[in-house]
Amino acid sequence: MLKKSLGVLKYGFVILIVLLSLGPFLWVLLASFKTNAEILSNSLGWPSSFRFSNYTKAFQIAPISRFYINSVIVGIFGTLLNLLLLGMAAYVLARFQFRGKKLLMGAFSLSLLIPGAAMLQPLYLTVNALGLYDKLIGLIIVYTGFGLPVSLYILSSYFLTIPKEMEESAYLDGASFIQTFFRIILPISKPGFGTAGVMQFLLCWNEFQFAIILTTGNQSRTLPLALYYFKSQFASDYGVMFAATMVVIIPSIVVYILLQEQVVSGLAAGAVKG
């Protein structure tokens, strides 16, 4: 008896969780193919046909394609720069002993404890002073920094799993420090870079609060802001609003589904060791 009711409870819980996670997403996806009249009269039903006019219309509202390009640029360069710089730092921190190492590690782990929200105004000031306000490069640098604790953590725990003999034999063969890093370490650390890269890309793609204070106008704003700013403009055209929402969501989901084993195992490895 107890066993049976526990079983019912278990499946009820699983179904509830799946519905809660997938429901809103599927509902908006379906609605993005509907006309305005259908959305109002037939909120829960299937669309009469799968038309893409809401999507083309969403992109015709000029700034969205601008925002899209901006998001792609910020996502790609914010990720590459983060992986390169943090990869180099994590390698040195994982492999070598030197004076000041403890101090440095302490400082870096401090960054995990500072809520981004506390730095809103100070960072606005710094970015302004560097002449990077309302420029994509400003966002790229700030996001590269925000990914510091996570990337450092994932990459250095990955480097620790690589046997030291790899590098020693490279040195014996006459490879320099830089050659060893770029030719030996980088290629065999692809899984580590993969995990850190996905996390960093999603951070860049989804970030909202700094995008809103470090940019103005439409020139260098990113997609999450498109939703915020056009919330009122779409107010009368629900279908387009739904399509725009999907346009923001779908890349995150595609990236995650393609690389999910990588992300899950990377996170998991860090957690178990940590």
Add this chain to the structure above:
Amino acid sequence: MVRKNRGYITLFLLPTVALFIIVYAVSLVILFGTSFTEWSAGRSPVFTGLANYIKLFTDDADFRQSALNTGIWVVLQSTVHVAIGTLFAVILSMKEFYWKFARTVYMFPNIISGAAVGMLFLCMLNPEFGAVNSIVRLFGNADYSQNWFMDYATAFLSVTMTWLPYAAVVTILILAEIAAIPESLFESARIDGASNFKINLYIIIPMLRNIIGTCVILSGTSMLQKMDIILMTTGGGPGNQTMNLPIYIYKTALMDNNFGYSNSVGVFLIGFGLIFVLLCRNLFRIGSSQN
């Protein structure tokens, strides 16, 4: 080898150190320094001692509400949210046929932009065409068809519901920890006649102390950041019902142009976070050896 490499070590560390200084160190110095000043854009800061902090604690209803909301959300996130994530991990660890599908789907709301999550729920709860009110109407009780995010009675709970159930990161971390428990432990428990339920309760859960502690810290501190979903759905309203500290910082700094005051709220937020992390570390004895 070290001597030979010293130049390269510096070279490899330098960019990250520069990044840390630009993004974190300079910000912290500005934050603390100007939290004792009266300062707005285009003017120089004027030192006013503890005036900002005194006002914060004695004469600012919006701040009190924001801090209270943040506190409640941190508590909910580090208890209910972590409990949901842990429970789901324990269920998924039985590896029944659906487990990979459920794990993937559960991750969706965690990986999409908070602004998009806000938009999804804004639409779901829309009084005219939203799915929730449509379902309510299906059951013929139109009285509940309301604007959930704008109603004083429901706004706080509605905003809370947009993140409270989505504990996929907790689930993944705990699943991994369960997978790392040696199989022999389960076998000997089964030989001793323990049921699955008892194995979960007496073997798995106690072994997860460290990782659950980590999840409590991660989930709780994530609430010190939350801004996008709230701006998207309620903007902190109605009144100041759903205001939290990040929204309050944003408003005082960039809308009221009151930099010094906003930075004293930032200092409070950091202090709040540090105390929370220290409390959790002690509570879960994180770092001390397991068992």
